Amino acid sequence: MLKASLAAGLAGLALFAIQMGGASLSLLLPLSMLGLAAALFLARDMPKFLKVFVYVLAVVEAIMAMMLVADAFGFISEDLGGYVPPASMPVGATIFAFVIHGISRIPVIRTIMGIADRYFDSGASSEIRIPLIGTVRASEGTIGTALLALLIAVNLFQVALSVRLNFFGRDMFNALQGKDGPAFWYQLFWVFVPLATIYVSVALVEIVSQYVLRIRWRAFLNGLYVTEWLGDGTHYRMQLVGREADNPDQRIADDLRNYVDQTYTLSIGLMNQSATLVSFVAILWALSRDFTLPGTDIPVPGLLVWVAILYALVGTWLTHVIGRPLIGLYFQQERVEADYRFSLARLREYTEQVALLGGEEAEKQALGRRFGMIVENFMQIVRRVMNLTIFQSAYFQANVVVPYILTAPYYFIDKITLGQMQQTVGAFSSVQGALTFFITSYSTIASYKAVIDRLTTFEGAIAAVHRRDTTGKHVSLAPSPNGDLQVSDLTVSLPDGRALMRADDVAFRQGETTLLTGPSGSGKSTLFRAISGIWPFGQGEIQVPDGQSMMLLPQRPYIPMGSLRAAVTYPGMHGVYDDASIKDALRAAKLPALADRLDEERAWAQTLSLGEQQRLAIARALLAKPDWLFLDEATAALDEPTEADIYGMLKKNLPETTIVSIGHRSTLSAFHDRRVDMQKMEDGLFAPVDRRQTEPEPTA
Numbered sequence: 246m247l248k249a250s251l252a253a254g255l256a257g258l259a260l261f262a263i264q265m266g267g268a269s270l271s272l273l274l275p276l277s278m279l280g281l282a283a284a285l286f287l288a289r290d291m292p293k294f295l296k297v298f299v300y301v302l303a304v305v306e307a308i309m310a311m312m313l314v315a316d317a318f319g320f321i322s323e324d325l326g327g328y329v330p331p332a333s334m335p336v337g338a339t340i341f342a343f344v345i346h347g348i349s350r351i352p353v354i355r356t357i358m359g360i361a362d363r364y365f366d367s368g369a370s371s372e373i374r375i376p377l378i379g380t381v382r383a384s385e386g387t388i389g390t391a392l393l394a395l396l397i398a399v400n401l402f403q404v405a406l407s408v409r410l411n412f413f414g415r416d417m418f419n420a421l422q423g424k425d426g427p428a429f430w431y432q433l434f435w436v437f438v439p440l441a442t443i444y445v446s447v448a449l450v451e452i453v454s455q456y457v458l459r460i461r462w463r464a465f466l467n468g469l470y471v472t473e474w475l476g477d478g479t480h481y482r483m484q485l486v487g488r489e490a491d492n493p494d495q496r497i498a499d500d501l502r503n504y505v506d507q508t509y510t511l512s513i514g515l516m517n518q519s520a521t522l523v524s525f526v527a528i529l530w531a532l533s534r535d536f537t538l539p540g541t542d543i544p545v546p547g548l549l550v551w552v553a554i555l556y557a558l559v560g561t562w563l564t565h566v567i568g569r570p571l572i573g574l575y576f577q578q579e580r581v582e583a584d585y586r587f588s589l590a591r592l593r594e595y596t597e598q599v600a601l602l603g604g605e606e607a608e609k610q611a612l613g614r615r616f617g618m619i620v621e622n623f624m625q626i627v628r629r630v631m632n633l634t635i636f637q638s639a640y641f642q643a644n645v646v647v648p649y650i651l652t653a654p655y656y657f658i659d660k661i662t663l664g665q666m667q668q669t670v671g672a673f674s675s676v677q678g679a680l681t682f683f684i685t686s687y688s689t690i691a692s693y694k695a696v697i698d699r700l701t702t703f704e705g706a707i708a709a710v711h712r713r714d715t716t717g718k719h720v721s722l723a724p725s726p727n728g729d730l731q732v733s734d735l736t737v738s739l740p741d742g743r744a745l746m747r748a749d750d751v752a753f754r755q756g757e758t759t760l761l762t763g764p765s766g767s768g769k770s771t772l773f774r775a776i777s778g779i780w781p782f783g784q785g786e787i788q789v790p791d792g793q794s795m796m797l798l799p800q801r802p803y804i805p806m807g808s809l810r811a812a813v814t815y816p817g818m819h820g821v822y823d824d825a826s827i828k829d830a831l832r833a834a835k836l837p838a839l840a841d842r843l844d845e846e847r848a849w850a851q852t853l854s855l856g857e858q859q860r861l862a863i864a865r866a867l868l869a870k871p872d873w874l875f876l877d878e879a880t881a882a883l884d885e886p887t888e889a890d891i892y893g894m895l896k897k898n899l900p901e902t903t904i905v906s907i908g909h910r911s912t913l914s915a916f917h918d919r920r921v922d923m924q925k926m927e928d929g930l931f932a933p934v935d936r937r938q939t940e941p942e943p944t945a
Contacts, residue, residue, distance in 0.1 A: 278306075278310065278335075281302075281303055281306055281335075281338070281339045281342060284299060284302075284303075284339060284342035284343055284346060285299065285300075285303055285342075287343075287346045288300070288342075288346065291345075291346060291349045292349060292355065292358030292359070292361070292362050293358075293361075293362045293365040293366050293386075293390070294358050294361040294362055294365055294393070294512070295345055295348070295349050295354075295358060297365070297390055297393050297394050297397065298342075298345050298397055298512075298516060299342050299345055299346070300394070301394050301397040301398055301401070302338050302341060302342050302345075302401075303342070304398070305338060305398065305401050306335045306338040306339065309335050309338070310335055313335070341516075341519050341520070344519070353697070356697065356701060357508065357697055360466070360504065360697075360700060360701075360704075361508060363465075363466065363469060364385070364386065364389055364462050364465045364466055365386050365389050365390050365393070366386050367384060367385045367386035367389070367465060368384045368385075368386060369384060369385045369386075369465075370382070370384060370385075371383065371384065371385040371388055372388075373388050373457075373461075385461070385465055388461065389458060389461060389462060389465075392454055392457060392458040392461075393458060395450075395454055396451060396454055396455055396458065396513060397513070397516065399447055399450060399451045399454070400451070400513055400516060400517045400520075401516075401517075401520055402447060403444070403447060403448075403451075403517070404517060404520040404521050406440060406443065406444050406447070407521065407675065409440060410437075410440055410444075411668055411671050411672060411675070412668070413432060413436050413437055413440065414664070414667050414668055414671055415664040415665060415667065415668035416428070416432050416436075416664060417429060417432045417433070417437075417664070418662075418663045418664035418666075418667045418668075419662050419663065419664030419665075420432060420664075421663070421664075422662060422663040422664065455509065455513075458509070459505050459506060459509055462505045462509075463501060463502055463505045466501050466504075466505065467497060467501055470496075470497050470501060470703075471497060473707050474493055474497065474707065477778075478778065478779035479707055479710050479711070480493065481779050482710045482779070482780075482781065483706050483707065483710055485740045485782075491580065491583065491584070492580070492583035492584065492586075492587060493703065494583075494587075495579065495582075495583040495586070496699050496700060496703045499579075500579070500696050500699045500700055500703075501700070503692070503693070503696045504693075504696050504697070504700055507689060507692070507693040507696065508693075510689070511686065511689065511690065511693060514682065514686065515682060518678065518682040521675050521676075521678065522676060526550055526676055529547070529549050529550050529553070529669065529672040529673060529676055530546075530547040530550050532549070532661075532665060532668065532669045532672065533546075533547055533548045533549040533550065533669065534546055534547060535660075536548035536549065536651070536655065548651070549648065549651060549652075549669065549672075549673055550676070552647065552651065553673060553676045556644070556647070560640050563636060564633065564636065564637070567629070567632050567633050567636055568629065568633045568691060569691075570625075570629055571626065571629050571630070571633075571691035571692075572691045572694045572695060573695075574622060574625055574626045574629065574691075575626070575691055575692045575694075575695040576694075576695035576698055576699065577622050578619070578622050578623060578626060578695075579695060579696075579699060581615070581618045581619045581622055582619060584615055584618075585612070585615045585616055585618075585619055588611065588612060588615055589612070592608055592612075593851075594850065594851070596851060644674070645674075647673070648669060648670040648673035648674070649670060652666050652669050652670065653666075718783070718784035719781040719782070719783065719784065720735065720737065720775045720780065720781050720782070720783045720784065720785055720786075720787065721785075721786050721787070722778050722786075722787050722788075722789055723786055723787070723788050723789075724788065724789065724790075724791035725788035725789055725790045725791060726788070727755075727790075728755035728790050728793075729752050729753065729754045729755055729788075729790070730752065730753040730754075730755075730776065730787070730788065730789055730790060730873065731750075731751070731752045731753075731787070731788040732748045732749070732750075732751040732752070732776075732785070732786075732787050732788075732933075733749060733750060733785065733786050733787075733788070734749050734785045734786070735747060735748045735749065735775070735783065735784075735785030735786065735787065736783045736784050736785055736930075737768055737771050737772060737775050737780065737782070737783040737785075738782045738783040738784075739782060740782050742782075744783070744930055745768045745771060745783075745930070745931070746767060746768030746771070746772065746923065746930055746931040746932060746933075747785075747926075747930050747931075747932050748772065748785075748932055748933050749932075751921070751933050751935070753903070753905050754903075754919075755790065755903050756903055757903065757918045757919055758896075758903070758904045758905070758906070758916065758917040758918045758919070759904075759905045759906070759917055759918070759919045759920070759921060760905075760906050760907075760908060760913055760914060760916075760917040760919070760920045760921070761905065761906065761907045761908075761920075761921050761922075761923070761933065762907075762908065762909065762920065762921070762922050762923065763922055763923025763924070763931065763933075764923070767923040767925075767931040768923065768931050769877075769907045769923055770799075770877050770907065772933070773797055773875050773877050773905075773907065774797075775787060776789070776795075776875070777795060777797050777875070790872065790873070793872035793873060794869070794871045794872050794873070795871055795872070795873040795874075795875065796865075796866055796869055796871035796873070796874050796875070797875040797877060798859075798862045798863070798865075798866060798874070798875070798876050798877065798879035799877045799878075799879065800859075800877055800878040800879060800881055800882075801855065801858070802858050802859065802861065802862035802865075802879075803815070804849045804850035804853070804858060804861070806848060806849075806850075807846055808843065808844055808845065808846045809839060809842050809843050809844070809845055809846075809849060810824075810827060810843040810844060812849050812861065813827055813830065813831065813843075813861060813864050813865060813868070814827065814865070814868060815865060817868065817869065822868050824843060826868060827840075827843060827864075827868065828840040828841075828843070829867075830864040830865075830867040830868050831861075831864050833864070833867055833894055833898060834860040834861065834863040834864040834867065834891070834894075835860055835887060835890065835891070836857065836860050836861060836864065839861075849861075854882070855882040856882040856883050856887075858882075859879055859880055859881075859882050859883060860883070860891070862879060863879070863880075863891055863895070866895070866899070866902075867895075867898055867899070870899060870901075870902065871902060872901070872902060872903065873902065873903050873905070874895070874899065874902050874903070874904045874905070875904075875905050875906075875907075876904065876905070876906040876907065876908075877907045878907050878908055878909070879906075880892075880908075881908070881909075881910075885910070885912055888910075888912070888913075889912070889915075889916070892913075892916040893916075896916075904917075919935070919936075920936045921933045921934065921935055921936065922934050922936055
């Protein structure tokens with residue numbers, strides 16, 4: 246109903262402007278300028294994106310006012326008189342500025358604009374190369390605002406050209422009806438050709454400008470979202486707290502692209518159609534000012550305007566009734582598509598394990614089930630879109646003949662000329678196109694609403710993680726008063742709040758290698774993650790050595806796609822390590838066969854065995870040389886002799902690094918100075934218990 250009432254409101258405001266058209270210019274201009282000043286005052290607290298629309302309208306209205314004044318004083322020749330806007334146009338621009346202000350108060354619009362303004366308010370330094378001018382340096386927000394203002398002005402200019410072409414059509418058909426050859430050729434070569442040339446040139450400027458704006462806008466938001474998602478381990482904690490922000494990859498890659506494209510298309514489209522409405526309602530009202538109700542002598546001023554409004558209101562309401570379920574269906578389609586895509590990517594990552602277990606049939610069944618969800622939801626969309634398309638097709642087919650049916654009787658009795666009839670049909674079609682904007686765009690709007698919901702829930706999930714870090718109980722990190730790593734009154738919990746383990750007055754001393762042992766599920770790895778700062782669930786404090794670097798190697802290391810060089814040096818940036826250092830690290834980690842393959846690109850996570858992946862992670866530690874190295878069963882896939890060689894090599898190559906290991910093998914005790922066991926306490930929670938190593942334990 247909001248969309249229908251908005252269309253009705255625009256039409257009603259446009260009619261007000263037309264009724265004012267009979268007033269004198271001396272009254273209309275001061276009235277419109279006073280209203281514009283009020284609109285500019287109200288625009289102060291509007292979102293930046295919408296504020297640009299109001300400011301551009303103000304400039305356009307000032308230009309129209311100057312043209313009207315110049316025409317009134319005879320400064321515009323008769324040949325150019327057709328380009329002077331009607332006196333109602335400045336009033337229409339003022340009214341539309343107020344409409345924008347009203348739209349800005351709608352909560353969902355403020356949500357949408359909040360995302361947009363993160364770009365348009367940006368103060369990040371940037372530059373843009375402009376043909377014939379050169380490179381211009383400014384903030385990214387300023388560049389985006391300038392491009393948006395240009396595109397708004399271009400679209401308003403295109404509406405003005407459409408109005409002029411409407412009058413060209415009238416004059417050309419009148420020339421044909423009167424068999425006036427000179428007038429026909431004049432209209433064709435001296436009116437149409439210049440207008441068409443300008444129209445094409447402006448269209449090219451619009452295409453280039455809008456693509457530049459959209460890619461810059463998307464690039465900025467992409468960088469912003471990626472930074473927020475990856476910052477402070479947010480990406481890791483988001484997946485622990487639920488599915489409110491499932492498939493973040495899709496939200497960043499697809500939803501952001503759709504948001505930028507559809508925000509631009511819908512906002513510019515709405516402005517364009519509103520300007521078209523204000524422009525052509527004036528023409529349509531004037532042409533049908535003396536029309537009577539069909540079949541009667543009852544005069545109905547502006548008959549075609551009322552028919553267009555009623556026709557559009559009924560069509561908009563029926564479109565909303567038929568198409569409303571599409572919003573939820575599009576949201577669900579995005580989710581099931583992303584889940585299926587993620588399942589395929591996951592299968593690609595674990596192809597070896599699936600092959601070893603003979604799990605192909607199970608995978609096919611699971612993939613078939615997920616794809617079946619896609620098909621089921623898609624068919625619901627198809628059925629709903631089919632119903633919507635049937636209605637829209639019938640609606641627009643009827644729209645073609647309605648103005649002819651209404652104007653033909655007046656043409657046959659010579660009340661209007663053929664040119665006026667064609668002009669009326671064109672104006673009616675333009676008004677209908679403007680009023681039925683929501684009908685033609687309903688599927689896009691439904692999809693757009695789903696995109697907005699996915700982006701806002703994604704932002705909400707990020708904000709929830711940050712709130713959890715700053716409010717309530719959580720594991721906090723503080724600088725240690727000495728070089729040791731100390732744990733005080735710590736309780737580590739699961740994301741749902743259930744306590745997993747506790748530790749109090751436990752220290753990992755600098756320079757002392759420590760082995761942490763205990764049964765599976767006792768919280769050893771979770772304690773390591775809390776020390777690393779990525780596990781906030783729980784309460785208590787961990788004091789970490791100030792200014793010292795830490796590195797944690799998990800049992801299954803992450804191997805990025807790309808070259809072997811990038812895999813070995815991860816998470817270091819490109820060019821940080823020279824080739825000689827990388828090769829030495831690989832050889833020390835007992836991977837000499839890989840030393841000469843640094844530039845080879847392949848899926849190394851599938852190419853290397855788990856043992857090779859663990860040794861590659863050891864090579865990373867040799868390059869990074871951290872002050873503290875935490876090994877979470879990071880050598881569990883190695884045979885015992887190789888494991889012993891690795892620990893001996895680490896002690897030799899990283900003499901200043903303090904190593905803390907998690908492991909189950911009894912042979913690991915020989916490589917550590919101290920042992921800490923996770924033992925179950927009376928309250929049912931596990932806790933680390935210090936056990937000083939005096940001698941290696943005998944192997945079983």
